Amino acid sequence: ILNVEQSPQSLHVQEGDSTNFTCSFPSSNFYALHWYRWETAKSPEALFVMTLNGDEKKKGRISATLNTKEGYSYLYIKGSQPEDSATYLCAVGTASKLTFGTGTRLQVTL
Amino acid sequence: NAGVTQTPKFRVLKTGQSMTLLCAQDMNHEYMYWYRQDPGMGLRLIHYSVGEGTTAKGEVPDGYNVSRLKKQNFLLGLESAAPSQTSVYFCASSSSTGSRDGYTFGSGTRLTVV
Numbered sequence: 001i002l003n004v005e006q007s008p009q010s011l012h013v014q015e016g017d018s019t020n021f022t023c024s025f026p027s028s029n030f031y032a033l034h035w036y037r038w039e040t041a042k043s044p045e046a047l048f049v050m051t052l053n054g055d056e057k058k059k060g061r062i063s064a065t066l067n068t069k070e071g072y073s074y075l076y077i078k079g080s081q082p083e084d085s086a087t088y089l090c091a092v093g094t095a096s097k098l099t100f101g102t103g104t105r106l107q108v109t110l
Numbered sequence: 111n112a113g114v115t116q117t118p119k120f121r122v123l124k125t126g127q128s129m130t131l132l133c134a135q136d137m138n139h140e141y142m143y144w145y146r147q148d149p150g151m152g153l154r155l156i157h158y159s160v161g162e163g164t165t166a167k168g169e170v171p172d173g174y175n176v177s178r179l180k181k182q183n184f185l186l187g188l189e190s191a192a193p194s195q196t197s198v199y200f201c202a203s204s205s206s207t208g209s210r211d212g213y214t215f216g217s218g219t220r221l222t223v224v
Contacts (some may be wrong), residue, residue, distance in 0.1 A: 001169055021175075024176075031209055032209040032210055034209075034212060034213070036213075042217070043200065043215035043216060043217050043218060044153075044200075044213075044215045045215075046213060046214075048212075049209075049210065049211065049212050052210075053195045068153025075165060089152070089153070094209065095208045095209055095210075096141065096158065096160050096208050096209065097143065097155055097158050097168065097208075097209065098155075098209055098213070099155070099169070100145075100152045100153040100154075101152060101153035102150065102151065103152060
């Protein structure tokens with residue numbers, strides 16, 4: 001069982017702030033890392049799938065980086081909006097299955 | 111495009127009763143997964159399947175059985191429900207590239223065992 005750790009556990013920011021979260025994982029035998037956005041009462045939605053060391057992905061105001069040698073990934077949100085409020089999940093895995101972290105809960109207020 | 115559909119959405123069981131949760135996907139995905147989500151624990155993998163007719167154990171398989179007789183369906187069974195199985199269950203699927211592709215999740219089944 002992989003140990004996937006996310007920090008912080010929760011975060012409260014003001015509208016317009018930029019923020020970032022961390023996902024840490026064992027660096028040996030890396031295969032893929034996923035980021036998901038999970039809104040309350042909905043199901044998780046895939047944001048990024050990253051496979052190569054140094055990968056950088058971007059979708060609108062959200063971006064992610066990957067360092068497989070040291071075992072971490074950062075998720076950045078630029079200019080947070082209230083609609084960004086959600087839990088952000090990181091998952092790391094083998095070819096056939098993923099292990100999820102417990103998530104970072106983001107709340108953005110006006 | 112329905113994606114991943116889970117039935118039922120809610121269920122209350124008495125201890126010792128049995129039930130089957132159905133997951134259906136219409137995306138022709140090879141891989142399917144069952145996770146459970148508990149407060150403070152994140153999503154934990156129960157069982158998964160890498161193709162029609164195959165199943166494999168995940169992180170927390172005890173007390174559950176699964177079947178994948180058709181590619182589009184993945185069934186999760188509880189033979190004798192226990193209060194420890196009270197949870198929200200999520201089904202997910204991914205394409206033939208497995209973890210190189212983002213998962214598509216169903217909307218979840220909230221199960222309470224009393």
